[in-house]
Amino acid sequence: MKRLSVRLISSSKPTISSTSISGIFTQQFTTCSSSSSISESLIQNLKPCSNSNGLFSKPYKTHQFHKTPSHNYSTHVKITPYNHSEQSEIEKKRALIQEAVKAAKAAKSPEEMLEAFEKDMEDKFDKDELGAACLNIGLNLEKEGEDPQKILSFAHKSLAILDNAVKKCSFSIAMTLQILGFIYCKLRKFNDALGFLNRANKILVKLENDGNYEYGVKSVKDVLLAVQLDLVDVHIGMRSMEALDYLRKSVETKGFLKGKDSKEFGDANWEFAGACVGSQKFKDGLPYCLKALEIHLRLLGENSVEVAHDRQLLGAIYAGLEEYEKALEENWLAQKVFRICGCTEDVIDAAIDAANMLITCGRYEAAVKMLKEHEKGVEENSENPLFLMTMAKALVYQKNFADAKGCLENACRVLDKKEKSKPLEVADAYIKIADLYEKIDEVEASIFLLLRTLALLEKLPEKGHLERGALSRMGSLLLMTDKATQAMAIPYLERAVETVKESYGSKHFGVGYMYNDLGKAYLVLKRPESAAEIFVVAKDILDSSLGPHHKESINTCQNLSNAYAAMKSYPLAIEFQQKAVDAWEGHGHSAEDKLREARRLLEQLKVSARGASSKDCPEKALPLPHSSDASGGLQAPQPSSPKKSV
Incomplete structure (x- = not known):
């Protein structure tokens, strides 16, 4: 049974399968033609691909555990010829179309194909018919x-x-614009596709706003849905966050076409909620996931696989919102249904999700116990590297380093066999394993895995976020080595920043993460002024994209305080440390340890400030965060190529 693990949503994109809306095409040209009824009847009968996996409508697969039926649109209006002579003329022109298709298939080049078309057909069709004929071919x-x-x-x-x-x-x-956009998207010419699709979207939205439904409301909505989903694909290909906006719009369009109580509308809500999880927009995803659960419960029942996946995703959203008890409850309900349905692999996936939630809550023993209950299932379903990695993670936090190392070695052994068949998935796993090796002080093993990851990613076109992760971790690890190699960390971290900027733009939260790491590197290298400048940029980006109370935003505030303290600018250090304390207070029980540490550091800064003399305070102006421009007008040093060896 196919399934979608919640942990993989962030690296996946909606899978879109094409189906034909040739019926809409037929209706449209039947209605708009200004020619005689011969022309109208001709277009009506030019229906070349009623069952094709064609160019227009693309209802994406939502849940990967079920198949979404193709839409076979047939909204055209049949036109009856006035007499036998008109019917005969229609048949002749329809035959010409078929001959043109054969000639096009036999042509060795597009130029040869169009030359034959112009020679054989242009003088036999009037202008209104010719555009339709071209599209039919x-x-x-x-x-x-x-x-x-x-x-x-x-x-x-x-x-x-x-x-x-x-x-x-x-x-x-x-x-016609939609067909062009779709084909250019398939060819990965995203800029060309975007131009055609934006124009198509503008036309269709205007038709909606004007109430111009000459060709039928459903026809306009069908094509609009196709355009919206094409735009999702294009923006994903361009690494643009606008993909989420168009996916949201497609949900509403799907609701209009299929009905707000339909299973398809529930599936569309689920898909959008999953995309929100991948973008860390948990609040945005919550109402859509709840709507999907409501619809699937009503239509399919409590013990359906779809409802189980809804609950699994809902658990991930609650975990992202730090409501861990709710998250674990939904996950447990999902596991229960998966067991009833005999979905062993789905049970294990959900158990891994639950174990990660327990680890986040500090309940390491419970996480290990849960995973051990499923060890037999993993053995029966082949070795699962993700299961081994999660077990290792829990053991690391239990300080059981020997057993954790054994799990990591087994995971690497399994992954080694999959490097050629699944390079992206393996690279992602290597980065996570490298992080765990770092936690058990196996720095050399961690660096080796990251170098292996970068080599694996070097020739892959879709490597963006993975390459960024590997570069960032490599930079952080080099800071832990001797002083001779610490400076080598900066080029890796600068390259990581530029990689995220190229993929997502300068205001994406990922850029803030990378600037945060770069700033910490400057602190380690005892360059607090450079660190403060970088942390200012990071804080502005994270505050605007994730909000000032997000954990990463608070950590950046803490880092900025550390940089000012290193510069002996204690008033500013105290100000930002106080902001960190205030923000952690809003996180409740889950952040008690962090709040306690933040308060300790605040008191320590106050003591240092009282003992500092006025001459310790720097005279030059210091960088301060601001919200008017997330880039802060500050730029990190220009990236240089990282060295290949350590």
């Missing part, structure tokens, strides 16, 4: 799995004809 080619460049040739020709033949804000043009 493209649909046929896509159905047959032909070269995308051939499809693009006909789509571009169709757009050129329609741009001159109909209004600029026309449904027919929006459909």
